[in-house]
Amino acid sequence: DARVTQTPRHKVTEMGQEVTMRCQPILGHNTVFWYRQTMMQGLELLAYFRNRAPLDDSGMPKDRFSAEMPDATLATLKIQPSEPRDSAVYFCASGWTGEETQYFGPGTRLLVL
Amino acid sequence: RKEVEQDPGPFNVPEGATVAFNCTYSNSASQSFFWYRQDCRKEPKLLMSVYSSGNEDGRFTAQLNRASQYISLLIRDSKLSDSATYLCVVRYTGKLIFGQGTTLQVKP
Numbered sequence: 001d002a003r004v005t006q007t008p009r010h011k012v013t014e015m016g017q018e019v020t021m022r023c024q025p026i027l028g029h030n031t032v033f034w035y036r037q038t039m040m041q042g043l044e045l046l047a048y049f050r051n052r053a054p055l056d057d058s059g060m061p062k063d064r065f066s067a068e069m070p071d072a073t074l075a076t077l078k079i080q081p082s083e084p085r086d087s088a089v090y091f092c093a094s095g096w097t098g099e100e101t102q103y104f105g106p107g108t109r110l111l112v113l
Numbered sequence: 114r115k116e117v118e119q120d121p122g123p124f125n126v127p128e129g130a131t132v133a134f135n136c137t138y139s140n141s142a143s144q145s146f147f148w149y150r151q152d153c154r155k156e157p158k159l160l161m162s163v164y165s166s167g168n169e170d171g172r173f174t175a176q177l178n179r180a181s182q183y184i185s186l187l188i189r190d191s192k193l194s195d196s197a198t199y200l201c202v203v204r205y206t207g208k209l210i211f212g213q214g215t216t217l218q219v220k221p
Contacts, residue, residue: 031207043157043200043211056208091156100145102209104156 002026004105006092012111018080021108023092024073032075033102034060034067035091043091049075050097082112116140117212119201125218130191134215136184136201145204146177148186151214152197160186160199191219 005024013019025032034046047057047067057067064086066078079086089109093102119136126132138146146163161168163175163184174187184201196219201212 033209035211042213045208045210048208050207097207100147100162100204101159104158106156 004092004094004103006090006105006108008108009106010109010111012113013082014113015083016081017112018078019082019086019110019112021077021090021092021110023075023077023094023105025075025092025094026103027073029094029096029103030072031095031097031102032069033093033095034075034077035093035104037089037091037107038087046077046090082110084112086110087112114139115213116210117201117203119212119215121213121215123216123218125220126191127220128191128193130219131187131189132191132217133188134186134199134201134217136186136212138182138184138201138203138210140203140205140210141179141182143182143203143205143210146184147202147204147209148173148175148184149200149202149211150197151200157200157211188217191217193219193221195219 007022032049037043046060048055052069069075089107091107092105095102148160149157150160151157163177165177167176172189176185198214198216200214
């Protein structure tokens with residue numbers, strides 16, 4: 001049963017520290033999405049990759065967030081420096097261009113103190 | 114105004130009840146429509162796609178009205194296991210846009 005994996009599952013850090021979240025998409029999928037979920041805003045799209053190329057990162061605060069796909073099996077989302085307002089659950093999802101379904105990973109719960 | 118709007122609820126219903134959720138979307142160029150389910154502290158999972166002709170999957174019926182930009186989900190004979198948050202989702206230019214979700218609590 002293929003799944004999207006994310007690490008770490010939980011992260012507690014102090015304001016100003018760098019946070020790196022990792023995602024392994026389902027093998028063979030060519031689209032990867034990063035979402036952030038908070039009680040106030042719900043699920044928001046941060047970044048979207050197709051065939052490892054960034055297509056849309058308009059939802060991402062550019063000054064502190066960055067997203068990359070070093071290879072087809074790894075996507076990263078980095079926050080530097082982190083702030084308390086970044087506390088949220090960050091989900092990665094993957095899919096295939098010809099299919100509309102996105103498969104979500106279990107998420108990384110981030111708490112910035 | 115949010116692109117996808119839902120009544121957050123919660124909807125508290127007894128087992129066996131029929132419950133309906135509604136959702137509106139603002140972008141008339143939206144291409145595809147879905148309902149996702151999210152259990153507490155879990156990731157969202159696709160429940161069903163939504164088509165203009167209406168579609169049914171067991172106790173779940175989804176309907177799309179493109180003219181009114183309105184999507185609905187009907188759950189018949191509610192089970193305790195249906196308790197979750199139901200997310201209305203539209204797809205536009207390859208991206209999914211999520212509503213805030215409607216919380217359903219089915220009680221014995």
